[in-house]
Amino acid sequence: MRTRTRPDTTVTVGVDTHTDRHVAAALDQIGRLLGTHAVPSTDAGAAALLAWAGRFGAVERVGIEGTGAFGAGLSRWLRARGVAVVEVERPKREQRRRRGKSDPIDAEAAARAVLAGTATAQPKAGTGPVEMLRALQAARRSAVKARTQAANQLHALVVTAPDALRTRLRRLSLVRLVATAAAFRPGALITPAAATKLALKSIAVRYRRLDAEVAALDAHLGQLLAEAAPDLLAVKGVGTDTAATLLVTAGDNPERLRNEAAFACLCGVAPQPASSGRTVRHRLSRGGDRQANRALHLLAVRRMGWDPATRAYAARRTAEGLSTPEILRCLKRYLARELDPLLVRRPAPRPPTLDRCGSRSGPAHSPPRGSGGHPQGRSGAEDPAAAGLTAAGGGATASPTAPNLARATA
DSSP states (O other), rough: BBOOOOOOOOEEEEEEOSSSEEEEEEETTTOEEEEEEESSSSHHHHHHHHHHHTTSSSSEEEEEEETOOOOOOOHHHHHTTTTTEEEEEOOHHHHHHHOOHHHHHHHHHHHHHHHHSSOOOOOOOOOOOHHHHHHHHHHHHHHHHHHOOOOOHHHHHHHHHHHHHHHHHHTTTTHHHHHHHHHOOOOOSSSSHHHHHHHHHHHHHHHHHHHHHHHHHHHHHHHHHHHOOOOHHHHHTTHHHHHHHHHHHHHHHHSSSSSHHHHHTTTOOOEEEEEBTHHHHHHHHEEEEHHHHHHHHHHHHHHHOOOHHHHHHHHHHHHHTHHHHHHHHHHHHHHHHHHHHHHHOOOOOOEEEEEETOOEEEEOOOOOOTTTTOOOOOOGGSHHHHHHOTTSSSSSSOSSSOOOOTTTTO
């Protein structure tokens, strides 16, 4: 399908990505469908897609569904050639029910989301050290999961082992159990005890191999992190896994996050308004990157155990009637504010100057001090510095622009 266009047409492209092929739809500046086209998911296919869209006019933006999966290669190819790429979410279920589901329909929906301004997120670059961290962390996560399964299988086999073997092994710790099972010599397989010993030996050897693999990956991750984010690793309580998870969430181009509130939203720790009538409250955010949320949660739990400022804050909020989950949500929001400057190096705001007319230039419509840009403002008791949480346990000083978290409830 193709529509005749004027030379001054600007084109918005939407792409529905798949394993073997991508389907694109092109719209003009007023939303008319110009055509659809399918290309293979290769560099040659990406070049053909861009050439096809260029026949309709100047390609302004390309909205891609699945920039972190099937569309990652296409996104990198286009960005390397200076094309503006926008990350598009999959169509909502209600929209699919109303319009149906097909690749051209999804591609057109992606283009319309970009043209309407409902899709504005920049995809991760995936071309630097953070992409290296992501690949290594994926391998580490699967190795840790397999190691845990091996340990569970060892204990399960001990429970059902013959009586003499179970009595010998049941009281051993995991480390001693692995060492003992790895040294077994089962001999001929003529009894259940010999078969159980062979099974235990096989799992113990697998456990040791996976443990060595995890240790080697941790060493590589530590080396990359020491070069990519030494300040983040210097924060007490932030280890290799936490630092790598937060960096992967931010991506190789963390400047795509407008401010620390956007980073908190991405991590799923920004409370959502849930007010109605006389009830003014916030609820838990169920969106965002759950791995980053987990990393901040574990850090908050650890700090409640050893950091004096965090423990004092938790005691004060407990006295005010907040439960432990509510306190942890507030702490995770504070941690996102503290760690954001270590992940994203944003340019400092330009200081205001006097122009020729004598008026003062600078950031327009700044919110009043103390409000933090939040509709309900923030009292001094809710400020991280007043709570004793400013840069708790090391790291950067918390930003003075935090949202109101006093009523962050489930």
